[in-house]
Amino acid sequence: MKRLADDILAKIGCKNTKPRKTVIEVLESTDNPLSAEDIFLRIKELGESVNLSTVYRTLDLMENKSLVSKTVMSDGKARYELTVDGHRHHLVCTNCHKSVPIDFCPLEKLEKDIGEKNDFDITGHKLEIYGLCPKCKKE
Amino acid sequence: MKRLADDILAKIGCKNTKPRKTVIEVLESTDNPLSAEDIFLRIKELGESVNLSTVYRTLDLMENKSLVSKTVMSDGKARYELTVDGHRHHLVCTNCHKSVPIDFCPLEKLEKDIGEKNDFDITGHKLEIYGLCPKCKKE
DNA sequence: TTTTAAATGCAAATGATTTGCATTTGAAGT
DNA sequence: ACTTCAAATGCAAATCATTTGCATTTAAAA
Numbered sequence: 014m015k016r017l018a019d020d021i022l023a024k025i026g027c028k029n030t031k032p033r034k035t036v037i038e039v040l041e042s043t044d045n046p047l048s049a050e051d052i053f054l055r056i057k058e059l060g061e062s063v064n065l066s067t068v069y070r071t072l073d074l075m076e077n078k079s080l081v082s083k084t085v086m087s088d089g090k091a092r093y094e095l096t097v098d099g100h101r102h103h104l105v106c107t108n109c110h111k112s113v114p115i116d117f118c119p120l121e122k123l124e125k126d127i128g129e130k131n132d133f134d135i136t137g138h139k140l141e142i143y144g145l146c147p148k149c150k151k152e
Numbered sequence: 153m154k155r156l157a158d159d160i161l162a163k164i165g166c167k168n169t170k171p172r173k174t175v176i177e178v179l180e181s182t183d184n185p186l187s188a189e190d191i192f193l194r195i196k197e198l199g200e201s202v203n204l205s206t207v208y209r210t211l212d213l214m215e216n217k218s219l220v221s222k223t224v225m226s227d228g229k230a231r232y233e234l235t236v237d238g239h240r241h242h243l244v245c246t247n248c249h250k251s252v253p254i255d256f257c258p259l260e261k262l263e264k265d266i267g268e269k270n271d272f273d274i275t276g277h278k279l280e281i282y283g284l285c286p287k288c289k290k291e
Numbered sequence: 292t293t294t295t296a297a298a299t300g301c302a303a304a305t306g307a308t309t310t311g312c313a314t315t316t317g318a319a320g321t
Numbered sequence: 322a323c324t325t326c327a328a329a330t331g332c333a334a335a336t337c338a339t340t341t342g343c344a345t346t347t348a349a350a351a
Contacts, residue, residue: 028297028348049339064300069339085224089308090338104270113270119258120281127281131243131252135283142263144272167317167328188308203331208308228339229307 017041021097025078032063036071037095045112046084046092046103084139086110100137106146115142156180160236164217171202175210176234184251185223185231185242223278225249239276245285254281 018037022029039055040047047055049072053065072093075081082100085091088110094101104113120138128135157176161168178194179186186194188211192204211232214220221239224230227249233240243252259277267274 030298030348032299066301066340067299070298073340083226085226085228087222087224089224104266104272104274106272107275113272115266115270119262120279123258124281127243127254128283131254132286132289133243133245133252133283134289135243135281136246137283138279138281140259140277140279142259142266142272142274142277144267144274144276147271150271150273169317169329171330205309205332206330209329212309 017097021075021080025074025080027074032067033071033074035059035061035063036068037075040081040093040095044114046082046094048090048092050090052093082139084141102140102142104142104144106149107143108145108149111146111148113146156236160214160219164213164219166213171206172210172213174198174200174202175207176214179220179232179234183253185221185233187229187231189229191232221278223280241279241281243281243283243285245288246282247284247288250285250287252285 018034018041019029021037022033027033035056036052039052039059042055049065049068052072053063053068056063056068072081072083076083076093080096081093082096083091083093086105092112100118102115102118104115106112118140120140124135124138127133157173157180158168160176161172166172174195175191178191178198181194188204188207191211192202192207195202195207211220211222215222215232219235220232221235222230222232225244226246231251239257241254241257243254245251257279259279263274263277266272
């Protein structure tokens with residue numbers, strides 16, 4: 014468990030601090046994108062304590078190194094997710110915000126064509142699918 | 153020109169006011185998603201004046217009626233776009249934020265499958281492709 | 292150990308968006 | 322047209338996620 018966090022921090026080439034390790038471990042422990050505050054609160058639940066600013070700083074750092082993806086959701090809060098095991102898209106419930114990862118990406122094959130057609134250098138994309146989850150469907 | 157704005161306001165069933173018409177006309181006049189402030193400034197350029205709060209309120213109103221789509225971009229500002237002529241996706245330059253509409257949607261055929269597979273009622277999706285535009289490529 | 296740049300915590304600042312409230316206005320009914 | 326009144330606007334103040342300045346702490350190189 015600790016290993017991945019250490020590896021990531023080593024790869025980035027920054028100081029291996031407890032707050033950073035804790036943030037990464039929380040990200041590792043879930044399948045869903047988390048907000049900075051989600052992470053902050055989970056850390057508290059673990060009986061530890063990391064300043065919210067530090068959570069943000071760690072997330073920014075990792076986003077800049079492309080180890081974390083940041084997506085601003087319609088509720089105005091950003092969600093963060095490790096990209097270590099490749100990028101993912103999600104099915105998001107518009108009611109309860111539950112988020113289910115999707116196992117494929119319809120863009121992979123298309124990016125090159127789209128880039129060439131528009132003379133862009135494509136660097137990435139973001140896709141989210143919205144709907145009502147099984148529970149919320151039934152009101 | 154005025155016709156579409158009037159039609160839209162009639163469809164919503166709200167008061168047909170000058171500020172609302174002006175906001176809609178600005179949205180009509182462009183191909184790219186605009187921020188609330190973009191809209192506010194363009195209205196000023198037209199020599200008119202609409203309060204920024206009113207711009208936000210008009211956009212919210214229309215988003216709730218599904219006549220406008222709202223997307224929060226990585227710069228932390230939301231961009232709004234008329235959906236009257238169907239939804240669109242965009243190629244967005246990560247450097248200058250220029251946005252080019254894309255004429256097709258790779259999701260259309262997939263939504264039903266994804267919904268069934270995950271027991272979700274799909275209501276929509278959001279897709280953006282990022283890259284460097286022709287100008288920014290050359291630094 | 293010593294040293295030092297990098298990282299943290301805290302409090303205050305920022306900036307987009309929202310809200311409360313007094314005033315104005317569109318449109319329904321006269 | 323005129324009256325009426327809920328709905329809409331403008332303005333200023335509030336909100337809230339995120340960022341920043343700075344004094345203190347800490348990882349890790351020497």
